Amino acid sequence: MALPAISPYPMPGEADLPRNKVSWTPDPKRAVLLIHDMQNYFLNAFTPGQSPVTELLANIQRLKQHCAALGIPVVYSAQPGGQTPEQRGLQLDLWGPGINGGPHQKQIVDALAPGENDILLTKWRYSAFIKTGLLELLRERGRDQLIITGIYAHIGCLQTASHAFMHDVQAFLVADALGDFSLENHQMALNYAARLCAVTTTTQRVIDELRPATAQGEQPLSRQQVREDVAELLLQGPSEIGDDENLLERGLDSIRIMSLVERWRRTGAEISFVELAERPTLTDWYALLSSSARGVTATSQGQSHRPS
Known part of the structure; x- marks a missing residue:
């Protein structure tokens, strides 16, 4: 025993x-x-x-x-x-x-x-x-x-x-x-x-x-990080996924998309499930994340220069 x-x-x-x-x-x-x-x-x-x-x-x-x-x-x-x-x-x-x-x-x-x-x-x-x-x-x-x-x-x-x-x-x-x-x-x-x-x-x-949330105004997620995050959930190599490939057809279901939304929001990205689901390609997602980061930066700068 x-x-x-x-x-x-x-x-x-x-x-x-x-x-x-x-x-x-x-x-x-x-x-x-x-x-x-x-x-x-x-x-x-x-x-x-x-x-x-x-x-x-x-x-x-x-x-x-x-x-x-x-x-x-x-x-x-x-x-x-x-x-x-x-x-x-x-x-x-x-x-x-x-x-x-x-x-x-x-x-x-x-x-x-x-x-x-x-x-x-x-x-x-x-x-x-x-x-x-x-x-x-x-x-x-x-x-x-x-x-x-x-x-x-x-x-x-x-x-x-x-x-x-x-x-x-x-x-x-x-x-x-x-x-x-x-x-x-x-x-x-x-x-x-x-x-x-x-x-x-x-x-x-x-x-x-377990990376801390990114401060407002910092650089957006890199294209490579976006690719790696998606590949991780699909259990595939980053190089196997095409930039303009439909990720829903590749097997990325709603649960995994919500996981990405949660993960990327923690870096400061202002994105939603609907935005990702409507444009399910790496190219579109990187554009969304980049524009989101620029919007956060502009808002932050506007607030910092607002007269008291």
Whole structure:
């Protein structure tokens, strides 16, 4: 009933992501980063210094630093040691007594030690929402997005994403910031989440999307950024999409268009769903975004020169 020894396997990356059914975008004002069960007890099952654990630690570190810099709350879940049979519940039948009563196994790994401003939740079941106060914490802070990292992908991380969905919290399962028993289990978690309860994504994509809103009067989105944002949602290479190709016929549905509207509005663009849907080409969209930026600039300049 002990944890299995985990053989090295390649960490999934951008090319391994399943197609997401929804197109949510993480927002610095709405998100919380969850570092799930990164304790010595669970990490000891991996082969040190090899994939996936090397990428797992490095990518969670990157996300934590980025979220902290943006003021995004960082929450840790950690199971207690020395649980009684009553506390352990049915997990005792499947996994045995779990973490012992000593200080080492229950510790968060040194590479990810919580900072003084981080939040630590004691976790009792697979899902980080059960008996922890996580949902109440999100609601108190006005947050409705959860970026999920840690271990194990197909057990606690997936269950947490599923519970998030059932509480109307948008979950983001960061594929290359998760660890699992095997690549098969890891990929199964991603496939399930993408179909039924979450967005699967990567560390770099989350960092890119969690960019602060652009100040008024700054330069508009570049043509290349517009192309890359569209290509990302279509799961295609940027070079595969023609400038004047009808993006609706290419498979860009209304949910994905709304995701783009939300994303581009955060950069200061004044655009609407109707405008994008009526002129669904990269050429037209870049023209819309450029004119929107010029309009914002002109308005800002007019206000700044208005006599008091």
